[in-house]
Every structure is written in structure tokens, then in C-alpha cells.
Amino acid sequence: MRVLLSTIGSRGDVQPLVALASELRELGQEVRMCVPPDFRDWIDSLGIPVVPIGPELRAAATGPSAASAPSVPPSAEQLRRLARATVATQFGTVAAAAEGCDVIVAATALQMAARSVAEAMGVPYVFAAYCPAVLPSPHHPPLPLPGRPPAPAAAGNRELWARDAEGFNDMFGAALNAHRASVGLAPVDDVRGHVFTDRPWLAADPTLGPWPDPADRAVFRTGAWILPDERPLSPELEAFLEAGEPPVYFGFGSMRAPRGLAQVMVESARALGRRAIVSRGWADLSPVDGEPGCLSVGEVNQQALFRRVAAVVHHGGAGTTTAAAQAGAPQVVIPQVYDQHYWAQRVRHLGIGAAHAPGVPAAGSLTSALKHTLQPDVAVRARSVAAAVRTDGARAAAQRLTASDPQKSS
Template sequence: MRVLLSTYGSRGDVEPLAGLAVRLREQGAGVRVCAPPDEDFARRLADIGVPLVPVGPSARALTRAAPAPASLPERAARLIAGQLGPVTEAAEGCDLLVATGALPAAAGALSVAEKLGIPSVSVTFQQLTLPAPHRRPLAYPGRPFPPEVTDPKTLWELDAQSVNTLFGEALDTHRASLGLPPVDDVRAYVVGDRPWLASDPFLDPWHETPDLDVVQTGAWILPDTRPLPADLTAFLDAGAPPVYVGFGSMPLHAAADMARVAVEAVRAQGRRLVLARGWAELSPGGDRDDCFEVGEVNQQALFARVAAVVHHGGAGTTTTAARAGAAQVVVPQVADQPYWAGRVAALGIGAAHDGPAPTVASLSAALGTALAPETRARAASAAGRVRADGASVAARLLLDAAERGGQDRRSRPAVPPLPVGRTTAPR
């Protein structure tokens, strides 16, 4: 059995595939991963012995470029074009393809699977891209919804129109090069009738809808056994638990100011600081005995030793902090991050900062909420409710479905849906 995992996006789009790849290999499957050619992605996959097939331009460079919204169709065309050669070559001889990441890239990968007749599964790591009657969709940059329209059904119809406008022409052009017919509804093509939701049902509960048969597996987490660096361990041992601040793959164009604000806000709460450089290259500047700067690090181990985690609200970071029992302050920047901020606040395990650009006062206030004894107690209690077996569940379901050979429309495996909230595979 050979499985191809295909994505295009940030670290949060690649890391879950590492978790799934390890579980698939444990069950005897051969695995390849198609992902952006960034060095940190290649290094992460090399650490677990999974081959990386580089696809498209550097995700980090593309993120830093901060292109205008008007260039989205052009970027989509590049992403889809970048799928065709590498993904087609990597998919040859595979029994199953799993597609996730940026919607146009997922559409390109799914088209390759369609061309080759390979069963495919479409996966999202948060539910906001799945049409639901109780929730409005995210608006694409430069394409806000009319303020007078509030009905979710109408908004989802407008969202489908936006997706077609932004990505339809590029997708159909490249499908034609594969000898495939055009797609009438790009979003529906990517989502399908039975999408997979690889998020934790406690943090991201899915509410059943009549139109989608969602399989929620739980988050795909790879246990990290790497030791913390000796100098970081010494810093942690030298005093009370510090506050971690990191924004992952976010570019943060005002990075210097964000670092200054973080240092001053954490100090205002009487805490030391661990500052993660991330893609924004954050640095506290100067010699600061109460600050420690880190690069790539075992977050699972580190978050278990901090008083609170300040972050951007990516699905992976939110889940990792929740599993570690750390209180959180989410400073959302884009896309699904305000949703995760709202979930953290609603569960009472942290605070949601209002907006992407905190001041010392606003971040200190949010930290005050997160560091309150009752918040930290709720965060510690919630840790036991976040499942760690999502990747194992997904691996068993994928291989069982592939072995049965069942397929739904467009060659997707006929996987029995898990009841909402359940994170164990059917026996």
C-alpha cells in the first residue's frame, strides 16, 4: 500500500502530515509527502524518514511577499501549475492520495488523482472552510461580503461564487491540460460530499449538517521526543515558569514592535519570557537576563513548562498548547485564527486579544486573564480532554477504506463516517 500526502501552505499544513505519515508507516504503508520546498519542512520530514517531494515556490517567500488581493488568481494559477508535474510523478503507483492545504493547490492535487484514477480524500484542519448553515464563511482578501447580507446560506453561495471567480479559470486551464472536464463549483469539488476534519472535537466540535457527511478524526499529532536544549532547560529551571511568545509562520511586518510589546507586556506581569523567532525573526534585542530566544524547538515539551502561551492562533499551536495544559493568549492575524481565539476564550482556557496588533497595555491585560489562577486551572483540566490519537484513527480509516476498494464520486474512498465527537476508529 502506497499513500501520497499532498499539501501547500505553512508549517501548520505540513506538521499534521508528518503525524499521519508516521502512523501510516507503522501500519505497513509506504508514504510520500508533496509540500513546499522550504528547508524547515524538508528537515522536519527528514527527521522522521519520510521523503519530501518539493512542490511550488517557497511558502515562506510567498508569505513574506504579501501580494495584493488582486493577484490571488495569478497566485492560484502558479500553485495549481506547480502541482501537475511533481504530484503526478509522485502519485504514480500510489493507492491513495490525501489532499489538504491552500484550496487551489488541493484542487490541483485532487485533479491529478482524478486523472490517474486514484482514490482521494480531502482534509481540512479546521471547520471554517466547510459550508455550515449555522456559521458564516470567511471572506477572501479584497472580496468582503455585502454588509447587508447576514443569512449564512446566502453568504455561503457568495463564497462559492468568489472561489469560482478567484480559482476557477486557473483550475480549468490545468485540468484541460490533463484531459479533464471543467469544474462548475470549485469549492464543492475540493470539499466533496465526505470531507475529513482533522481537528480535535473538544476544541473544534463539528455540528452535523444535512449536506455534508464529515469524518472528524481528531488532530494529527506526532509525539515529539526531542529533548529541549540544555541552555533552555537551564533558563526554565532558574525561576518561575515563563511566558512563551511565538507567531509561527506569520510574517508580522511590524516584527520589531511586536517583540518590544511582548517583552514589556510579559514584564508587566512579573514574568520571564521565552520568545520564538518564527518566520517573522522576532528578537528581544540586547542582553536580557529575563528573556530567552528560541528557534525550532519541541513545543510539546516547552509548553508543559510555561505559565502561558501567547501565539497567533494556528490550529496546531492552539491544539499543542491545550494538550500541554497551558493557558493561552491568542493574538489572531488572519484566516481561521480569530475562530481559534474565540474557541480558547469560550472554553475559558485563555484570552482572545482584540485584533492583530497589541499594545503593551492590551497584551498585558490579556495576559492577566490567562495567568489568573482560575484560567490556568481550567487549562490544566482541559488538557485531558484533547485527544492524541487522531493520526492513528485517520491511518486506520484510510487503509481500511483503500483495502475495501470502495469509492464514492470522483474516486474518493467510501469511508464510514465517525459520529460527531468520536475519535476512535470503528471496529
């Protein structure tokens, strides 16, 4: 079997697909990936064929900081032009990447072309979400999206999901159907339903991100797709960890960050007598005062590092949240966009850390959240939850893909 794995997003979107690719190859299957060019060198080094799609994403994160970016959001017409360009790029690139493949797996909600490409080729298509709140359900509201007008305060979940579907149709419907017509496919009147299918997969840990309706068999719950990491920590990082009590890890992943955020992070740790490790990330966070008790790091084995820190302070990406939970590390989540709000509330609900207010933290508010998270009972609860986190999600997904019908009832 030849499988195309496709996504448009940051490392948190790509790495789970790499985990799935590794499991598929263990089962003797051929795998190709279609992902942003930022990750081509990494995936090439793993021996997985990769077709890059779209521009480099890191450029957007390393441009003007959030603090200095223009405050005027793009107009509706500007967003539609961007949507048309995105759909055109996807139809061309995904179709080329999928040539000769027997099944297409698309992850993240902006995969507008993958199902149409699969339909034109006559091969199965699977949509996978990494967060339960991405998928429609009367048990939770849609995730907040930038640029969407606020819904009425009294609106229920069903109305909110209907509005969400309208937003997909308004943004992508015309472009999607124009390209479908160009390859002889009938138009669709529900873009979101078309992309998500009526049997989506949920690649989230059942403890951290459970599907809200246990009786719903339409959603196949695989568990999170976790890529094992055997890389050693650097000698410098090892020496820092050995030199004192467990530090606090701070990282914002691929998110933009305002100038001075690294200093706020370090100050919050010092206020509680803790050392700090700051991950530079795509925003190139770096402390500037040169004082001892702080270390700046680049790309690192989070699975190994998180087992040796006192707490993990991060933006709330699904991958970082899962890695910290798997390691038994208490967390402070500072959500910025989309599913990060969901993960912040799950961390709070499970009692394994704190949900900081969205946006840019102040030293005082971050210190308060970190103080709560460093309490002994939170650490005990985090270790308890860690024992329940599954590590076989990618294997379960790979086994389902190699079955005769990957979309069969669960």
C-alpha cells in the same frame, strides 16, 4: 498501499501530515509527501520520500515586515495571474509526485489539482481540513479571506457560503478547467465543492474544534493529527526554566510580524512580573534590550515546553492552539488571518484563555489579555480541557485510509 500526502502551507499545515505519514508507516504502508521545499530537509531526515512544490514560503515571511509592506493590496487581475500559476504548478508537480500511488490525501483549501490528478489516475481522493470553519455549514460563516469584498451585514450563513463558492470559481475556475481539459477530464462548475468533496475529513480535536452538527455523518471527524515529539529541551532552555517561576511563552510561528513586536511581548510579561521566552519563528523575533528574565529560542519541542510555562501567547495556528491545550497551558491568541480567528474565539469560549483583538498588539492591550489569562481559574480550566484532548486522531485517519473505501459513510 502507496499514499501521497499533499499540502501547500507552513509548518502548521505540514506537521499534521507528517503525523499521519508516521501512523501509516506503522501500519506497513508506503508514504510519499508533496510539500513546500522549506520542509524537505526535515522530512528527508525522517526517511519519508518528499517531492517539493512551489517556492520557499519562508522568504515571504522574512521579507519586508508587515509594518513596512505596501498597503495597496494586489488587484483582482494580479490575484488571478497568481492563481493560474499556482494551478499550473500543482498539476505538474502533484501528478509527478502521485505516480504509482493508490490514494491521494490533500490538506488545506488551495489544493486545486490533487482531486483532478486522482481522477485521471482512477484512485481515491480525500480532502482534510484542520479547522471546522473551513468546511461549509449553515451553523457558521466562512473564514475571512484577504482580498474578498465585505459581505452585506445582514447576510446569513447560507448566503455567505454561496458568495464563498463564487469566489473560488472566479479565482480558480478557468485555470482548473483548462488543465482538466488538457488531461481529458470534464469541467467542474463548483471549484470549492470539487476540492472539498461531499465527504471531507475534519482533523481537529472534538473538544477544541467540534463539528457543529453532531448528526452530520458526511464529515468524518478523526481528531487532530498530532506528531509526538520526544526531543529534549536544550540545556540553555532547561537552565532558564529552572531559574525561576514558569515564564510566559510568546511565538508567532510562520507569520510576518512588525518591527518591535518582540519588545511589546516582553514588556507585557514584565508588567505582570513574569519572565518571557520569545520564539524567533519565521519573522525572526528577538528581544533587543539584553535585560535578564528573557530568553530567545528557535525551533523547540512545544509539547515539552508548554507543560512548563505559565501561558502561551501566539498567533492562533491550529497546531499551536492544540499543543497548548494538550499541555494544559492557558493561552492568549492574537489572530492574524484565516482560521486563526476561529481558534481565538474557541479559546475564549472554552475559558482557557483570551482572544486578543486581531492584528498588531500594543503593550497595554497585550498586558490586559495576559493578566486575564494568568488568573488561577483559567489555569484550572485549561488543565481540565487538556484531559479531554485526544491524541489518536492520526491513527484514526490512518486506519480509515487503509480500509477498502476511505470515503465510506462514518
